Amino acid sequence: MRVSLSQEGEDIIFQLETEEADLEHLSSSKIGLSGTTAKINLGGIKIDDIHPDLIGLSTILMCHQFVGNELHLPVLVSEEFLERANSILSKYKICSESNPEIAANSPIGTRPGLAFSGGADSTAALSVMPGNTVPVFMNRPIREGSMYDSDAPIKKIGYDVRVIDCDLEYLREPVGFPSDLAHAIPLILLSESMGIGSIAFGTILESAYGIGHEHYIDYQNGSHMRFYGTLLSAAGLEISLPVGGVSEVGTAIIVGSSPLGELAQSCIRGKKGLPCMRCWKCFRKELLSLALSPGKDIDLLSMMRNSSEVQIKLSAYPISHENVVTYSIQRIDIGEYPFLRALRNRLDTKLELSLLDCWYSPSKILIPERYRMHVMEKISKFMKRMSKEQESVLENWNMDDYLLSEEAKKGHSQLTTYWQDL
Ligand SMILES: [Zn+2]
Known part of the structure; x- marks a missing residue:
């Protein structure tokens, strides 16, 4: 190339x-x-x-x-x-x-930059980062036939935010980012002129440490961190994952009580302030918000009935973010929402998942020392640290036995035939 x-x-x-x-x-x-x-x-x-x-x-x-x-x-x-x-x-x-004759890049500036998507995860990251953080939002120009409607969601949020038009997602077929950190490219190119010394991402516990997937990943010592950490540091930049120890449940809690909360919208199909209520992200988010605020008026039944995407995602084995789905179902009164019974029967509801509303403190190593204390203090305002027992639930996370069990297989086949009865 x-x-x-x-x-x-x-x-x-x-x-x-x-x-x-x-x-x-x-x-x-x-x-x-x-x-x-x-x-x-x-x-x-x-x-x-x-x-x-x-x-x-x-x-x-x-x-x-x-x-x-x-x-x-x-x-x-x-x-x-x-x-x-x-x-x-x-x-x-x-x-x-x-x-x-070219000296390696060594930024004089120390401001933190954040590759900002406008979703709950990067909004949670921004909420716990220092006030001088520069969030850089990559705005994808709309092309005909595109299923996305980006509508540049952030302008005035009290931060020195940059909205950068960039069409690099169209390089790839299917459309999307050509590498895990590619959405930081505008921020990386701007970093020198804005005095930025570190590049932060809204990566959360599920993606970093594998909880909700089949197995735990020792992220800070793993190959992903080594690869991208080395690349960024070769260019003089520190990598930063301020919410790497916070689960999707935790980011919902942070965003729900942060002044930036209004800004967060993980759904990229709907318009600003009007999530589509049909996609998998919308479903997961609504299910979780029902668990966190019982009695909330949410029409999950029609989402399950009318969205083939939701049906397909719930039919996956394991379900993506199965930990969060299980956490939610454990906290929802099935008597009030009987149509969720088939989903509940598919999940390992005996799991102890209280760790998901706590912070995994070994992840502090993923935050640059310069502003580590700041982030830790901010996170502690929203949630407790995981206890040693909770940490060990995470560090021993392994879904194999459950996924191989007759109980789970039976639940799966009942759930996947359930759509016809809805
Ligand atoms: Zn949606």
């Missing part, structure tokens, strides 16, 4: 050119490359004003899934960046040159 860079007005344009090995790689990959250019409007910042290591890092995050065995960066980077990035890249290598 060869990448070049050009400027058109305020837009910075990445141009991707595939080579034989990339096409070979893509032919056996689940995702495709549907475009060859990505435009990012950085509001007048010129290519020459951006440290080449930040451009190098952005190029890697953009092309990561598309590269066969060689990646040629659009600029000469520092020797240190090239060496450290190549030390962690295993499926392909960066084959372009470095320039010994």
Whole structure:
């Protein structure tokens, strides 16, 4: 893959050119490359004003899934960046040159930046981060036939927020981010000019530590953290996961009592303030809010009846975020909502899940030291720390036995035939 860079007005344009090995790689990959250019409007910042290591890092995050065995960066980077990035890249290598005259990027600024999506998780992250945090929202331009309606949800929230138009999600087929941290690319490119020294993400406990999936993941010592942490640090930036120890239940609690709460909307199908009430995120969120605020008027029955997406997600084995679904069902009076019985019978309701409204304190290592205390204090205003017993529930999380049990299989087959009776 060869990448070049050009400027058109305020837009910075990445141009991707595939080579034989990339096409070979893509032919056996689940995702495709549907475009060859990505435009990012950085509001007048010129290519020459951006440290080449930040451009190098952005190029890697953009092309990561598309590269066969060689990646040629659009600029000469520092020797240190090239060496450290190549030390962690295993499926392909960066084959372009470095320039010994370029000093590695080492930001003077110390402001925290946050890759902000407007959903509950990144709103919760913003709520516990320092007030000088710069949330950067990537605004995807609407294209015809798109199922999303982004409606630039944030303008005035009392933060130094940046809304950056960027179409890089269209590079990928199906449309989406081409790597886990690609939504931080605008923030990374802006970091130098805004004095930003660390890049935060709204990654939560479920995604980091695997709870709700089949097995616990030792995230802070795991390969994901090592890979992305090394890449960011090669470009002089610290990675930060302020809510890595907070579950989806915890972020709902934070967002529910934070002044930023109104802002949060995880549903990307509906319009601002009007979630679609048909998608899986809407269903999970409403189910949880019924558990957290019993008696709330929510029409879950029609969501289950009318949304094939909800039916498909609930028919998955395991269900995505099964821990949160179970936590919710345990706290809902099934007598009042008898249509949830089939779902309840599918879940391991004997699980002790009180840990989900507590904070997993070993995750503090995922927060830069500079503002770690601040985040810990803020989180402690919303929730308790997990006890040792609760930590061990997390650290021993393993759904295998339950998923293999007759009880779960029977519940699954009853639930998946239930849709016809609804
Ligand atoms: Zn929705």
